[in-house]
Amino acid sequence: ANKTYTLNTGHQIPAIGLGTWQSEPGKVKEAVLYALKAGYRLIDAAYCYGNEDEVGAGLKEAFAQGILKSRADVFVVSKVWATYTTRCELGLDKSLQSLGLDYVDLYLVHWPLLMNPAGNDDRFPKLGNGERDIIWGFNHVDCWKQMERLVASGKTRAIGVCNYSKPYLEQLLPYATIIPAVNQIENHPALPQQEIVDLCKAKGIHIMAYSPLGSTGGPLFKAEPVIKIAQKHGVKPAAVLLSYHYPRKSTVLAKSTNPERIKENLTSLIELDQEDISLLDEYSNNLVKEGKVQRYVYPPFGVKFGFPDKP
Numbered sequence: 001a002n003k004t005y006t007l008n009t010g011h012q013i014p015a016i017g018l019g020t021w022q023s024e025p026g027k028v029k030e031a032v033l034y035a036l037k038a039g040y041r042l043i044d045a046a047y048c049y050g051n052e053d054e055v056g057a058g059l060k061e062a063f064a065q066g067i068l069k070s071r072a073d074v075f076v077v078s079k080v081w082a083t084y085t086t087r088c089e090l091g092l093d094k095s096l097q098s099l100g101l102d103y104v105d106l107y108l109v110h111w112p113l114l115m116n117p118a119g120n121d122d123r124f125p126k127l128g129n130g131e132r133d134i135i136w137g138f139n140h141v142d143c144w145k146q147m148e149r150l151v152a153s154g155k156t157r158a159i160g161v162c163n164y165s166k167p168y169l170e171q172l173l174p175y176a177t178i179i180p181a182v183n184q185i186e187n188h189p190a191l192p193q194q195e196i197v198d199l200c201k202a203k204g205i206h207i208m209a210y211s212p213l214g215s216t217g218g219p220l221f222k223a224e225p226v227i228k229i230a231q232k233h234g235v236k237p238a239a240v241l242l243s244y245h246y247p248r249k250s251t252v253l254a255k256s257t258n259p260e261r262i263k264e265n266l267t268s269l270i271e272l273d274q275e276d277i278s279l280l281d282e283y284s285n286n287l288v289k290e291g292k293v294q295r296y297v298y299p300p301f302g303v304k305f306g307f308p309d310k311p
């Protein structure tokens, strides 16, 4: 549970972290505090989750209770939301204020997308017809240039991206002075995204896997190989799905606000053997072959998304 990986910046990142996406308001402070007590040392937050103030309250309490002795004891991640991708430093300042921190360990571009900064909502602006208020022609390479400057500001230790597909990475990398430390993507046996993972590994970009249970767990908990492997090791299907990322050398984000599951997700991790890995890979490969792999929702929100003209 204390395993870490080394990022391309030289910083250590824990192999497992607490996810806070879709964590119900009112439950997040306790979840963060409980997770830190249980031994988690990575908290994945984001402006758009609308709960960073609660994450901050949880961290503050953990410091007060001595669960965390110093800032260096915890790895905190935040993300610049789409309404701030032309104002990355402002986005980071707002997150830092909510989190009660003077730096984050990792700041990520949440989506390579711009939503109207002057729209009718700070997070999810909509047009009069109810459609998302997206500004087209946004240049995600410009956004990355802003991100690079944030490292020099000391407000983040490392920078990275989220939800970057292969074409976006290939477009970004030639212009990057700082190679992203991380690409955070949805990743589980029903969405292996092997092309992206392989490209990232080749470029030294660490993968953080979100929604490891398949977002609700439902279908994956019932997948035959998952059940078989769980029975073999005497663990629950969730443990198999979280452990899937260890041999892949990726960081896995376990989201839960339930104290038992928060603890269980950290303590029930197992070492999958070659037979287990082959079974899960075969399951993934068959889904890919049959075209049944969960569609990678990119571009986001079902919108047509053009490449920037000139990076």
Ligand code: A2P
Binding pocket: 019, 210, 211, 212, 213, 214, 215, 216, 217, 238, 239, 253, 254, 255, 256, 257, 258, 261, 262, 264, 265
């Ligand atoms: P809860 O917060 O009530 O525990 P994913 O990470 O794939 O997006 O899935 C997150 C969902 O899985 C959440 O609804 C979370 O609910 C639930 N969950 C988290 N850990 C477990 C677990 N060990 N067993 C079953 N469900 C879990």
